[in-house]
Amino acid sequence: MKITYKSDYALKTILDLALNYHNGVVTLHDLAKRLDIPVNFLEQILIALKNGGFVKSRRGKTGGYLLARHPSQIKIGEVIRLIEGSIDPIACVHRGYKGCRDLYKCVFREVWQGVESATSNIIDNVTFEDLVNKTRLAKESLMYSI
Amino acid sequence: MKITYKSDYALKTILDLALNYHNGVVTLHDLAKRLDIPVNFLEQILIALKNGGFVKSRRGKTGGYLLARHPSQIKIGEVIRLIEGSIDPIACVHRGYKGCRDLYKCVFREVWQGVESATSNIIDNVTFEDLVNKTRLAKESLMYSI
């Protein structure tokens, strides 16, 4: 798995919307400013997130974005898969991978499958509710420490 | 982690040399032909493997390559790290990563570190001796089944 800026931004965007889950919509502009992401780039990401069913939008003067589901119902693995397309460490099976014409393939493929399932096991067990709680805890302990 | 053709080829090359561990040197040409890798590309990979201490070479007419260590002393994680440079799913810490100026970083970084250590746990526990045994077993069962 590789996390590009695109999915990194997507995850941060969902987290921001999760933190504002009870505050109504958030505008593209606010998101971009707060998360330090180029507006036009974030725009494309939000459309992808919308098409993926993670986000809803409202147009016009009081418009903006909001989560389509409760933070507890969104796992970070889902978002990554939407943006990155896949989780595999190697394109053994899919796409026109042209190595492996003989049995060498087998001994390594088991390893890659192990890596993939270990990765899935982590990212499919973290919800944005978890992350919201963690974020709030971090913020609190920061305040007490000052 | 992402496995490119380069590290895929490197791993297959080490496995081939491991299978021939008691047969003396193997030439670049033979490796390239047997593994179906472009000669000039494999050349570069072998030099990297040599500089990494995995492979030794002999020049001249009876020259070729051989493993610098016993197959049981080479883990696939070591080879991947040499060729890919790193195992991280995201360049959070190293290289000029320019996201994360505030605490958003923390909640995700834990996840990436989890993925990294789960991955390491797999690839640092598979030696080329393991793979040689698996390859031989696969070859045997193939013969019996015919």
Add this chain to the structure above:
DNA sequence: ACTATCTATAGTGATATAGTAGAGTATACA
């Protein structure tokens, strides 16, 4: 000397990444 081998470095086409730019559409509100 000759030839088969490894060594080293520079170049190249294709694709992916991370943006930019700009025209268009919908909605609230005066």
Add this chain to the structure above:
DNA sequence: TGTATACTCTACTATATCACTATAGATAGT
């Protein structure tokens, strides 16, 4: 009804990485 403010959509571009390709040179056995 007009206009400001938001989202929507498509096309373009600079840079880097990937997967090679090319070529000149060094070394060692016969």
